[in-house]
Amino acid sequence: MANNKKEIFCSNSQKIADFAKAISHPARIEILRILAEKNSCICGEIVLEIPLAQSTVSQHLKELKSAGLISGIIEGPRSCYCLNVEGIAEMSVIFGEFFSLIKIENIKCNC
Amino acid sequence: MANNKKEIFCSNSQKIADFAKAISHPARIEILRILAEKNSCICGEIVLEIPLAQSTVSQHLKELKSAGLISGIIEGPRSCYCLNVEGIAEMSVIFGEFFSLIKIENIKCNC
DNA sequence: TGACTTTATCGTATATTCACGATATACGTT
DNA sequence: AACGTATATCGTGAATATACGATAAAGTCA
Numbered sequence: 001m002a003n004n005k006k007e008i009f010c011s012n013s014q015k016i017a018d019f020a021k022a023i024s025h026p027a028r029i030e031i032l033r034i035l036a037e038k039n040s041c042i043c044g045e046i047v048l049e050i051p052l053a054q055s056t057v058s059q060h061l062k063e064l065k066s067a068g069l070i071s072g073i074i075e076g077p078r079s080c081y082c083l084n085v086e087g088i089a090e091m092s093v094i095f096g097e098f099f100s101l102i103k104i105e106n107i108k109c110n111c
Numbered sequence: 112m113a114n115n116k117k118e119i120f121c122s123n124s125q126k127i128a129d130f131a132k133a134i135s136h137p138a139r140i141e142i143l144r145i146l147a148e149k150n151s152c153i154c155g156e157i158v159l160e161i162p163l164a165q166s167t168v169s170q171h172l173k174e175l176k177s178a179g180l181i182s183g184i185i186e187g188p189r190s191c192y193c194l195n196v197e198g199i200a201e202m203s204v205i206f207g208e209f210f211s212l213i214k215i216e217n218i219k220c221n222c
Numbered sequence: 223t224g225a226c227t228t229t230a231t232c233g234t235a236t237a238t239t240c241a242c243g244a245t246a247t248a249c250g251t252t
Numbered sequence: 253a254a255c256g257t258a259t260a261t262c263g264t265g266a267a268t269a270t271a272c273g274a275t276a277a278a279g280t281c282a
Contacts, residue, residue, distance in 0.1 A: 004237075005271075008162055009137035013144070017137045024132035025240080026120035029209070033124070036213040044258065051119055056241050058260055063239095076249040077258045083213060092210045098140070099203045102147040102194060115267075116241075136270085155228065167271050169230055174269095187279035188228045 016098055019091045022067035027052060027060050032083065035070060041082040043075075127209055130202045133178035138163060138171050143194065146181060152191040 006014060023029055027050055034049055035042065047057045061081065064070045068087035073080045117125060134140055138161055145160055146153065158168045172192060175181045179198035184191045 005163060006137050009141055013137040013140040016140050017135050020131040021135040024128050024135045026117050026124040026128045027240095029124040029127050030120055032213050036215055039215055047259085052116060052240095053242055054259075055243075055261080059240080062260085074248090074259075077247085077256095078249085079259060083215075085214075088210070088213055092214060095206060095210070099199070099206070102143050102199055103196075103203060104147055104150055104194075138270095158229085163270095164272050165229075166231080166273075170270080173230085185229075185278090188226095188277090189279085190229060 012094075016094055019067065019069075019094065022063060022069055025060065027057070028064055031057075031060060031064060032069065035081060035083045041080040043078045043080050046081065123205075127205055130178065130180075130205065133174060133180055136171065138168070139175055142168075142171060142175060143180065146192060146194045152193040154186075154189045154191050157192065 006017070009017075023032070030050060031046055034046055038045075046061070047054050050057050050060075052060075061070070061072065065072055069084055069091065070081055070087075071084045072082075117128070120128075134143070141161060142157055145157055149156075157172070158165050161168050161171075163171075172181070172183065176183055180195055180202065181192055181198075182195045183193075
């Protein structure tokens with residue numbers, strides 16, 4: 001059988017999982033880091049800093065964009081990317097809620 | 112070509128990505144939720160609450176365990192699972208650091 | 223001992239991810 | 253107009269993830 005049972009779970013779980021998937025590759029983590037470091041729109045230097053092929057970096061950028069974590073505008077021959085403040089805030093809130101939920105000190109555990 | 116360039120990135124990025132991958136499936140999110148809700152070791156009721164085949168749930172449990180987010184002991188015919196407080200705390204800290212890094216209000220962005 | 227229960231593991235099929243090179247696109251420059 | 257530059261997209265292949273049924277393992281109970 002195949003896989004695609006993800007939609008049977010509650011939407012909050014799906015949202016967390018989707019954000020997590022978006023940042024589940026070190027290249028994408030470092031792209032976000034680079035964008036935060038520059039603290040401004042940058043046009044393409046990302047490819048120079050990530051040791052992957054240009055097409056691969058472009059793919060990672062696309063994933064981050066579709067997850068809502070970055071925004072990008074294509075300006076003819078060059079593109080401008082920056083962090084999407086709203087998306088990152090949403091991820092931060094959702095993760096925060098989830099972490100505080102599971103961070104309960106389960107003292108009853110005797111494993 | 113194949114994929115396995117993940118080890119060329121810095122270890123912090125890899126660690127974040129690994130934790131993110133561990134929670135990048137809604138079933139695993141809900142397993143963590145169930146464990147937190149019960150607030151104790153539970154033996155197998157997870158399979159009843161997750162609408163997936165028993166073998167699939169077992170696989171998800173294995174992934175969470177290898178990521179250090181849960182601990183489990185096999186007690187003969189049944190297993191006991193609970194949240195791994197240390198692992199969750201580590202994930203929480205690492206994510207918190209990363210989020211605060213990228214949450215900078217990048218007012219210079221003009222995208 | 224033999225049946226039953228519970229869970230992990232194996233084998234397998236399909237889907238997705240990751241990575242690359244090649245190409246297309248779109249603009250600027252000469 | 254022709255060339256160059258920067259970036260996205262396409263096509264492809266390998267690796268991994270997801271899901272299931274079947275089976276194995278290990279204990280309990282009649």
